Amino acid sequence: EAQVTQNPRYLITVTGKKLTVTCSQNMNHEYMSWYRQDPGLGLRQIYYSMNVEVTDKGDVPEGYKVSRKEKRNFPLILESPSPNQTSLYFCASSPSGRRSYEQYFGPGTRLTVT
Amino acid sequence: AQKVTQAQTEISVVEKEDVTLDCVYETRDTTYYLFWYKQPPSGELVFLIRRNSFDEQNEISGRYSWNFQKSTSSFNFTITASQVVDSAVYFCALSEDILTGGGNKLTFGTGTQLKVEL
Numbered sequence: 001e002a003q004v005t006q007n008p009r010y011l012i013t014v015t016g017k018k019l020t021v022t023c024s025q026n027m028n029h030e031y032m033s034w035y036r037q038d039p040g041l042g043l044r045q046i047y048y049s050m051n052v053e054v055t056d057k058g059d060v061p062e063g064y065k066v067s068r069k070e071k072r073n074f075p076l077i078l079e080s081p082s083p084n085q086t087s088l089y090f091c092a093s094s095p096s097g098r099r100s101y102e103q104y105f106g107p108g109t110r111l112t113v114t
Numbered sequence: 115a116q117k118v119t120q121a122q123t124e125i126s127v128v129e130k131e132d133v134t135l136d137c138v139y140e141t142r143d144t145t146y147y148l149f150w151y152k153q154p155p156s157g158e159l160v161f162l163i164r165r166n167s168f169d170e171q172n173e174i175s176g177r178y179s180w181n182f183q184k185s186t187s188s189f190n191f192t193i194t195a196s197q198v199v200d201s202a203v204y205f206c207a208l209s210e211d212i213l214t215g216g217g218n219k220l221t222f223g224t225g226t227q228l229k230v231e232l
Contacts, residue, residue, distance in 0.1 A: 042205060043205070043222040101218075103149070
């Protein structure tokens with residue numbers, strides 16, 4: 001089954017404790033992105049990757065890091081989480097070329113930073 | 115810059131009423147895609163529809179229908195005979211042209227919370 005998986009689905013942590021949210025897709029997609037969703041703001045792109053070892057900032061990259069060492073994985077790293085990073089996070093992937101409009105979203109990770 | 119506006123923050127209707135969710139977009143691209151997603155209380159994003167900028171045909175899928183009008187930059191979503199299970203947050207989104215970067219970014223509206231009551 002074609003899917004995007006995220007782990008963990010729920011996470012409560014404390015300020016300053018480094019954490020990683022994993023994202024994996026099994027569709028051999030080139031593009032992967034991270035979004036955060038906040039009330040009244042919709043979803044906003046944090047970082048994206050156009051292929052292995054190619055990443056770039058989205059609209060709200062501050063406080064986040066990513067890496068793309070393998071095509072299937074695109075982890076989101078919070079080196080020193082702060083309460084304003086409490087949010088619902090979505091990973092997404094899509095192919096390149098003519099089917100680039102096909103977006104697949106993961107189930108979301110609800111993060112609370114106290 | 116791309117922008118999607120969903121002016122309706124929250125809508126409440128009684129079951130069996132028809133309801134229209136508005137979406138207005140801005141883009142300089144001539145090629146783009148528009149999307150609607152549903153987010154039920156469980157939180158996942160459920161894909162509903164995708165339209166490309168060259169296809170202005172309206173679409174109907176069961177109780178759902180979509181009206182795409184390039185002249186007014188709108189892509190409105192109508193639910194006919196609403197049901198309690200339609201209660202969710204609905205997002206309209208616009209895809210950025212791959213060639214202008216952004217890794218196929220979707221620009222989302224702020225969402226419309228739909229509450230359908232008995």
